[in-house]
Amino acid sequence: MATFSHQWFSSINQIERAHWQRLFGDEPFTQHAFLYALEQSQCVNQQSGWQPYHLAIFEGENIIALAPGYLKSHSYGEYVFDWAWAEAYEKHGLEYYPKWLCGVPFCPIEGSRIAIEHSNPSLVYKYITELLNLHSKEQGWSGWHVNFCNLAQATHLTEQHAMLRVGVQFQWFNKGFTCFDDFLNTLNSRKRKSLKKERSKITQQNITIEWLQGMQITPEIMQLFCEFYQRTYLKRSGHLGYLNMPFFKLLHALMADKLVIMLAKKEDAIIAATLSLIGADTLYGRYWGASEEVDSLHFELCYYQGIEFAIKHNLSCFHSGAQGEHKIARGFAPVLTYSAHHIVDNNFSNAISDYLKRERQHINIYKDQCSALLPFKNQ
Secondary structure, three states, rough: OOOEEEEOOOOOHOOOHHHHHHHOOOHHHHHHHHHHHHHHOOOOOOOEEEEEEEEEEEEEEEEEEEOOOEEEOOOOOOOOOOHHHHHHHHHHHOOOOOOEOOOOOOOOOOEEOOEEOOOOOHHHHHHHHHHHHHHHHHOOOOOOEEEEEEHHHHHHHHHOEEEEEEEEEEEOOOOOOOOHHHHHHOHHHHHHHHHHHHHHHHHHHHHHEEEEEEOOOOHHHHHHHHHHHHHHHHHEEEEEEEOOHHHHHHHHHHHHHHHEEEEEOOOOOOEEEEEEEEEOOEEEEEOOOEEEOOOOOOHHHHHHHHHHHHHHHOEEEEEOOOHHHHHHHOOEEEEEEEEEEEOOOOHHHHHHHHHHHHHHHHHHHHHHHHHHHOOOOOO
């Protein structure tokens, strides 16, 4: 019978990078370097409401599982919305925070959230869920959450009585295209004309696009991108965004080979930029900012250029972030996302479980409705 033990860590730096990389591999958002950049830049700390509290599981002296974790004092920056749960707690005089969240801060990207290297993963999941359930009670957490895990992981966790939650995102898939026109030719006539017209507006406004990768991205370009990002966040949300210049500088220093910046230029002046990360077979469009509003520029830089890049580099998927029904008309298909949840209070847990069952039914209907709106010829 396997004998496991565990240890909590208040900093990613307390866990050897080699151990982390061995379990999580090369996907960008769960890399040691990405999480380190978030911590070192103070984007995640106790003051920001994201207190690092990572979990390692041992068999003997060997680390056989790791999970990036955070003690949360709010629900901002998660993209799986549980504000109503927190409000219900508050109305009954109970504290919803702190809660423990396993995930990547400010990142709605699906992936392995608990990395396990063991001959019997089910035993490890059983140990982890029992540990989290007990620790939640002992520490006074309202519960624990694993956000944007993959389906296999969600299945393992729900088998251990966690509650399953599903959502919908919109992603673009490369069907062996060799150029953008190949993609256009899969669309029905009306949508094809609409996309061509939208893209032509960029040319008509004398805007050119440039891609920069890796060390082509200079400190000055990264500084300018950050200014765009913060300016756009301030205009939209009234704050400068969750990320800061030290984060972007560290990201470039540690993960330059994973980065691509796309610049929009007008009369040789840079007016907008996106920052994306490159995975094994996916382009992840993550951050955007602009110095001025230009007709159709957001669609060009955040969607069409990502599609162009994915085609040119033979990437199978372009993941352009969280919500956005406007993506459907541009060929982004709805896909399900998964998260797992445990609430300590039995009364609330039962009520939330019932709610999630109904929500899943509505989400599945919504996904089918979105699929029916896709602009492809056979739709």
